[in-house]
Structure formats: C-alpha cells, structure tokens
Amino acid sequence: MAQIRIENLRKEFGAFTAVRSSSFTIEDGEFFMLLGPSGCGKTTTLRMMAGLELPTSGHIYIDGEEVSQKRASQRDIAFVFQMFALYPHMNVRKNISYPLVSQGMSRADVRRKVAEVAKILRIEDILERPVGGLSGGDRQRVALGRAIVREPKAFFMDEPLGALDAEFREHMAEELRALHDRMGATTVYVTHDQLEAMQMGDKIVVMNHGVVEQFGVPQQIYDWPATKFVAEFIGTPPMNFLDFEGTVPNGATQVALGEAVFTVPEQLTGAQGALTLGVRPEHVTLSDAAPYRAEVLAQEYLGTTQIITLRTAHGLLKARIASDVPVRLGEVTGVLLDARKLTVFDATTGRALVSKGNQEALRHG
Numbered sequence: 038m039a040q041i042r043i044e045n046l047r048k049e050f051g052a053f054t055a056v057r058s059s060s061f062t063i064e065d066g067e068f069f070m071l072l073g074p075s076g077c078g079k080t081t082t083l084r085m086m087a088g089l090e091l092p093t094s095g096h097i098y099i100d101g102e103e104v105s106q107k108r109a110s111q112r113d114i115a116f117v118f119q120m121f122a123l124y125p126h127m128n129v130r131k132n133i134s135y136p137l138v139s140q141g142m143s144r145a146d147v148r149r150k151v152a153e154v155a156k157i158l159r160i161e162d163i164l165e166r167p168v169g170g171l172s173g174g175d176r177q178r179v180a181l182g183r184a185i186v187r188e189p190k191a192f193f194m195d196e197p198l199g200a201l202d203a204e205f206r207e208h209m210a211e212e213l214r215a216l217h218d219r220m221g222a223t224t225v226y227v228t229h230d231q232l233e234a235m236q237m238g239d240k241i242v243v244m245n246h247g248v249v250e251q252f253g254v255p256q257q258i259y260d261w262p263a264t265k266f267v268a269e270f271i272g273t274p275p276m277n278f279l280d281f282e283g284t285v286p287n288g289a290t291q292v293a294l295g296e297a298v299f300t301v302p303e304q305l306t307g308a309q310g311a312l313t314l315g316v317r318p319e320h321v322t323l324s325d326a327a328p329y330r331a332e333v334l335a336q337e338y339l340g341t342t343q344i345i346t347l348r349t350a351h352g353l354l355k356a357r358i359a360s361d362v363p364v365r366l367g368e369v370t371g372v373l374l375d376a377r378k379l380t381v382f383d384a385t386t387g388r389a390l391v392s393k394g395n396q397e398a399l400r401h402g
C-alpha cells in the first residue's frame with residue numbers, strides 16, 4: 038500500500054530534457070496511468086519513481102518518505118516490463134518462487150505464498166509446467182505472479198500488454214484491472230494507448246514533450262481537456278477545433294464565430310485574438326434550421342453511429358450521429374453544438390480558457 042507524490046521532477050540527459058518539472062500525487066490503491074505519445078518522458082518518469090534512474094532535480098515521496106536518492110531495492114516496488122523476461126530453464130512454480138527464495142524464505146512459506154498467488158491469478162494448474170511452451174497470456178500471468186508474490190508497496194508496469202494482439206490485449210487489460218481490484222495495491226501503468234488508459238485507469242496523467250499536460254480522472258480529462266494537445270490525443274475521432282478571431286470579455290458566456298453565436302458552459306476569462314472552440318464529435322448534431330451552416334464532405338458508416346465530416350467557415354467538423362439519420366454528400370445543412378460541452382482554447386498557448394466546469398482539471402495541469 039502506498040501513496041506516491043512527485044514534486045517538480047526533472048530529468049536531463051546531457052543537453053536534452055526528457056522530463057520537465059512534473060508534479061502529481063498517486064493515492065494509495067489507485068490504478069494510475071502515465072499516458073502520452075512515444076518519447077514524451079513517461080518511461081523516464083516511471084524509472085525515476087522506481088529508483089532505476091536518478092532525477093536531475095525534484096522530489097519523490099512514497100508514503101511521505103523522500104526516496105528520490107534511494108536505490109530501487111530500497112523502495113519496495115515491483116516492476117513488470119513489457120518483455121516479461123522469465124527464467125526459461127525453470128518451471129512456473131520456480132519462476133514465481135524465485136524472489137522469495139532469494140530473500141531466504143523457508144520452503145514451507147514459499148510453497149504457501151506461491152499457492153496463494155497462483156489462486157489469485159488462476160494458474161494453479163500450470164505450476165509445474167516449463168515456461169517455454171506457455172501462451173502469451175500465461176507468460177504474462179507468471180510475470181505478474183513473480184511481482185505479486187513479494188507483496189510490494191506498489192506495482193509499476195511499462196506497456197505490459199504492448200506485445201499482445203488486440204483481442205488478447207483487451208482480455209488481459211480486463212484481467213489486470215480485476216486483479217488490481219482484488220488486491221488493491223497502488224499500480225502505476227505506462228501506456229501510449231488512450232483507450233487503454235481510459236478503460237483501466239482511476240486517474241490519468243497526460244504527458245507531452247516531458248511536460249504534464251493534465252492530471253485527473255478519465256471523464257474529467259475527456260470532458261474538460263486542459264489543453265488542445267489533450268483534446269486531440271484523447272478521443273476517436275479527436276475533439277474538433279473551430280478557429281476564430283475574437284474577444285471574450287471576462288465573465289462572458291458566449292462566443293461569436295462570424296454571424297453565429299455559441300453559448301458556452303460557464304463564464305470565461307477574458308481573452309482576445311486567435312481562439313479555438315473545441316467540441317467533441319458526439320456533441321455535434323445536424324439540424325436543417327440551425328443558423329450555423331456546413332457542407333457535408335464525407336460520411337463514414339460505423340454500425341450504430343456514423344461520422345459525418347462537415348466543412349464550416351472555421352474549419353472541418355466531425356459529427357458522430359445515429360447511423361439512421363439520412364445525410365447526403367454535398368448538401369448544406371445547419372449544425373448545432375451542445376452548449377453544455379464546449380471548450381474555448383487560446384489558440385496561441387493551446388490552453389483552455391478557465392471556465393467553472395474545467396477549473397478542477399486545470400488546477401492539476
């Protein structure tokens with residue numbers, strides 16, 4: 038059980054800064070996702086938390102105790118890597134027992150603990166099998182068994198499902214989450230897959246170029262992205278952006294795109310110049326009578342829904358609507374945007390203008 042707190046963490050490799058001033062807190066028992074594109078610094082952050090890499094500056098606390106300069110072996114963390122390296126010449130039981138045997142635990146205790154772990158992972162029937170012939174899923178379970186058996190304070194996982202095919206990956210993701218719910222141990226999980234992060238995480242940190250863009254629960258990050266980067270990185274298709282020049286007085290609740298005026302969810306702080314209105318595809322609907330006009334450019338049928346690509350005076354807009362709504366390519370139609378769900382960004386900085394709805398999200402950003 039562990040709370041992990043990161044304060045102004047920074048890592049430089051020579052002249053290159055991989056992680057810049059990251060701060061966030063992982064609460065005891067949370068399933069916590071470090072999410073971002075390749076090279077954004079998530080693995081480096083995890084390795085610093087684990088003690089495999091020393092920070093250039095900043096602090097790491099586990100249960101309130103500063104561990105920034107402590108070795109990995111002094112932090113009581115179990116690391117599960119993507120390439121779950123098992124000992125090929127040992128059977129499943131010996132692989133799982135290994136960390137306990139090397140600690141000098143008695144044979145009877147080792148047997149008891151391995152039996153407990155095998156039950157949790159539902160691999161009792163393969164304990165005596167050599168690891169060589171196991172399926173990918175069973176190998177992953179054995180690797181997890183070896184991590185769990187030590188009863189560490191926290192589990193760190195770096196893209197553990199990365200090597201698996203899509204269907205099996207989803208199955209293992211569910212299994213990992215269920216395992217976490219049974220054990221309740223703090224888990225920190227690195228992924229570049231936004232769906233995996235949304236599906237599994239209690240909280241998500243979104244990183245880009247070594248910077249924490251946003252930190253919060255999945256719904257908060259999806260509904261109220263703190264930056265345009267987050268709005269685009271999360272969601273398929275991503276959030277739409279309509280660019281416009283404008284002035285937003287302090288406390289305004291409306292923005293104007295040309296002739297069209299859109300009410301936004303909460304009061305905005307003043308901003309002017311290049312602004313961007315953000316709206317998710319499922320919050321766009323077509324309505325003949327609506328004054329904001331758009332031309333239908335493309336239609337993508339997805340079964341229960343369809344994605345309609347529209348050309349507006351302020352950029353392209355994708356709408357996710359029911360698949361039985363009739364739409365004709367080339368037609369000009371009216372567009373409604375759900376006023377409760379709009380985000381306004383400063384186009385230059387990419388940051389959302391603070392509104393009541395997303396203040397919480399921005400505070401963590």
Ligand code: ATP
Pocket residue numbers: 050053055073074075076077078079080081082229
């Ligand atoms: P990926 O999913 O591709 O591993 P990531 O978000 O985990 O990406 P990191 O592995 O943390 O990214 O790497 C962040 C940046 O730091 C990358 O540009 C990487 O090349 C650089 N980097 C990482 N380790 C080192 C190192 N030991 N020496 C120099 N540069 C490094």
